Amino acid sequence: MLEIKNMLVFYENAIAVNDLSFTVNEGDIIGIFGSNGAGKTTLMNTISGITLHVKQRMQREGGQHISIYGEQIFQGEDISNKMPHYRVKKGIVLSRERHPVFRDLTVEDNLILGGFLIKDKQIIKESLALIYEIFPALTRLKKRKAGFCSGGEQEMISIGMALAANPKLLLMDEPLLGLSPTAQDQVVQALSAIQKLGLTILLTEQYARPIMPYITYGYIIENGSLIMSGTREELMQNEEVLSAYFGVNK
Amino acid sequence: MFESILVYGLVASAILLLISLGFSITFGLSGIANLSYGGIYLSAGYLTWYLINVLQFPLFAAALTSVTLMAILGALIYRILIIRVRGNIMNEVVVTFALGLATMELFRFLGFGGYGFSLPSVASGGIRILGQAIGFQRLLIIGVAILVALLLWYFTRRTKTGLALLGMAQDEYTALSLGIDSDWSATYSCAIGAAITALAAVLIFPLGVIAIDEGYKVLIRMMAVTVLGGLESTKGLVLACIILGYFQVTVSNLASPRWTEAVFLGAILFVLAFRPSGLIGQSKELEERV
Numbered sequence: 001m002l003e004i005k006n007m008l009v010f011y012e013n014a015i016a017v018n019d020l021s022f023t024v025n026e027g028d029i030i031g032i033f034g035s036n037g038a039g040k041t042t043l044m045n046t047i048s049g050i051t052l053h054v055k056q057r058m059q060r061e062g063g064q065h066i067s068i069y070g071e072q073i074f075q076g077e078d079i080s081n082k083m084p085h086y087r088v089k090k091g092i093v094l095s096r097e098r099h100p101v102f103r104d105l106t107v108e109d110n111l112i113l114g115g116f117l118i119k120d121k122q123i124i125k126e127s128l129a130l131i132y133e134i135f136p137a138l139t140r141l142k143k144r145k146a147g148f149c150s151g152g153e154q155e156m157i158s159i160g161m162a163l164a165a166n167p168k169l170l171l172m173d174e175p176l177l178g179l180s181p182t183a184q185d186q187v188v189q190a191l192s193a194i195q196k197l198g199l200t201i202l203l204t205e206q207y208a209r210p211i212m213p214y215i216t217y218g219y220i221i222e223n224g225s226l227i228m229s230g231t232r233e234e235l236m237q238n239e240e241v242l243s244a245y246f247g248v249n250k
Numbered sequence: 251m252f253e254s255i256l257v258y259g260l261v262a263s264a265i266l267l268l269i270s271l272g273f274s275i276t277f278g279l280s281g282i283a284n285l286s287y288g289g290i291y292l293s294a295g296y297l298t299w300y301l302i303n304v305l306q307f308p309l310f311a312a313a314l315t316s317v318t319l320m321a322i323l324g325a326l327i328y329r330i331l332i333i334r335v336r337g338n339i340m341n342e343v344v345v346t347f348a349l350g351l352a353t354m355e356l357f358r359f360l361g362f363g364g365y366g367f368s369l370p371s372v373a374s375g376g377i378r379i380l381g382q383a384i385g386f387q388r389l390l391i392i393g394v395a396i397l398v399a400l401l402l403w404y405f406t407r408r409t410k411t412g413l414a415l416l417g418m419a420q421d422e423y424t425a426l427s428l429g430i431d432s433d434w435s436a437t438y439s440c441a442i443g444a445a446i447t448a449l450a451a452v453l454i455f456p457l458g459v460i461a462i463d464e465g466y467k468v469l470i471r472m473m474a475v476t477v478l479g480g481l482e483s484t485k486g487l488v489l490a491c492i493i494l495g496y497f498q499v500t501v502s503n504l505a506s507p508r509w510t511e512a513v514f515l516g517a518i519l520f521v522l523a524f525r526p527s528g529l530i531g532q533s534k535e536l537e538e539r540v
Contacts, residue, residue, distance in 0.1 A: 045423075048426075048427050049426070050423055050426055050427060053426055053432065057336065057337045058337075060333070060334055060335065060336055060337060060338075061335070061337055061338045061341075083431065084426040084427060084429065084431075085426070085429045085430065085431040085434075088427070088428060088429030089429060093427065093428065093429075094427040095427075096423060096424055096427055100421050100423070100424045101421070101424065102416070102417045102420045102421055102424065102425075103420055103421075104416070104420055105413065105416065105417065105420070109407075109413055112410065112413065113410070113413050113414060113417050113425075113428060113430075114428055116410065116414050116428055116429055116430050117428075117429040158424075161424075161428060162427075162428070165428055165429060
């Protein structure tokens with residue numbers, strides 16, 4: 001479904017993503033694990049096209065500050081030079097790191113905006129109903145401004161917005177970051193509900209344990225480079241992985 | 251005296267609101283301080299004059315054509331000029347300011363301006379309110395200013411396109427990740443801003459003659475109002491219009507109409523020195539700090 005070939009991303013001279021290659025197949029839930037600064041967010045932003053947008057914005061100001069190399073192929077089409085809205089239209093939707101929502105809009109308006117590219121009102125209505133089913137907590141917050149919601153609620157809004165866009169490939173950038181254990185539980189439970197919808201998911205996380213039971217394949221990156229990959233079982237058997245990303249010391 | 255200030259202050263406030271709504275909506279939705287609107291205002295005036303006097307358009311058709319063409323011009327200005335410097339605020343300001351000045355000076359160079367250029371009122375005559383004679387054109391301006399403000403509120407809060415523009419203003423990257431295009435929304439907001447500015451010109455020019463200096467005056471006014479009102483809040487904008495409108499009328503009544511411009515320039519200096527975030531920009535400031 002998605003194929004990343006030799007992706008390299010530089011900010012000025014600093015390398016953020018270093019020669020990453022991996023494949024996401026339809027129906028997969030792929031986890032990408034790494035510590036702060038490993039390149040997770042850059043990777044997600046590059047796949048969603050935001051890095052390309054920032055690069056072009058900076059070029060207009062004069063100067064080449066960001067370089068992106070490699071091929072990004074989605075459903076057989078090279079999307080490396082496509083802008084974010086094109087990618088959303090094709091089905092790649094990102095729920096961003098630290099759940100940035102539209103603070104001054106109500107929760108419901110946030111979710112409606114998620115379906116911005118969908119013209120059919122009936123479909124949006126159905127996805128909204130589905131989102132409230134996945135996140136029952138949002139039902140009573142419909143009319144509240146998203147800026148007044150808690151971090152966990154904003155994360156649900158952020159994932160909900162992405163779902164409203166009707167994605168084929170859902171990108172989730174650190175969905176558990178900064179959430180309370182209860183909120184983490186709710187998000188993880190939502191993950192299995194989303195999985196049942198038949199979506200393909202690519203997610204990043206620092207702390208792998210809550211996510212691990214759901215993934216089909218995992219990658220571990222450090223300083224932008226791939227250092228290890230494997231199925232859930234393979235990763236769980238590696239001692240280094242266990243201590244670094246699961247908090248288990250032997 | 252008091253009644254006169256009360257009634258004409260309201261008219262002055264409505265005029266301020268109408269000329270600053272365009273500038274403020276563009277800034278609020280896309281963060282572009284589009285200073286070319288002084289030029290747009292003047293262009294709309296001369297274009298309407300040309301359509302009525304040379305091409306024999308009826309007033310309403312001429313007004314509609316001008317507003318539409320100015321909306322397209324506003325969009326083109328973004329697509330051709332601003333897009334190249336987007337993101338660099340200083341360059342945006344310089345480019346649009348230069349364009350606005352060039353437009354206004356071009357009209358002067360071509361021999362426009364002075365007497366002989368004026369637009370017809372929609373309705374002549376008037377009524378008395380609180381013993382003050384007030385023309386229908388001025389009443390119309392008050393009505394349209396309120397209507398446009400309400401329509402803008404409806405558009406940005408109740409339609410998907412409007413919500414998308416607001417979303418882009420609140421969090422660009424999140425909007426991008428949901429498929430809203432940044433250049434699309436900026437083009438849209440520049441077109442709306444230019445259209446409202448053109449509408450203001452069509453309604454306000456009949457009160458006097460179309461003079462080059464009006465473009466400059468409008469530019470100063472829209473800046474004064476927007477600076478005083480805080481750059482993103484509609485509530486603040488309306489409040490600023492009322493304060494400056496009444497202040498302007500009071501000053502011109504008590505002292506002399508010559509002091510009117512000083513009111514606006516003074517307001518800009520005062521606000522920038524003492525309350526740079528505008529009248530009710532405080533909460534915003536706090537939010538950003540947290």
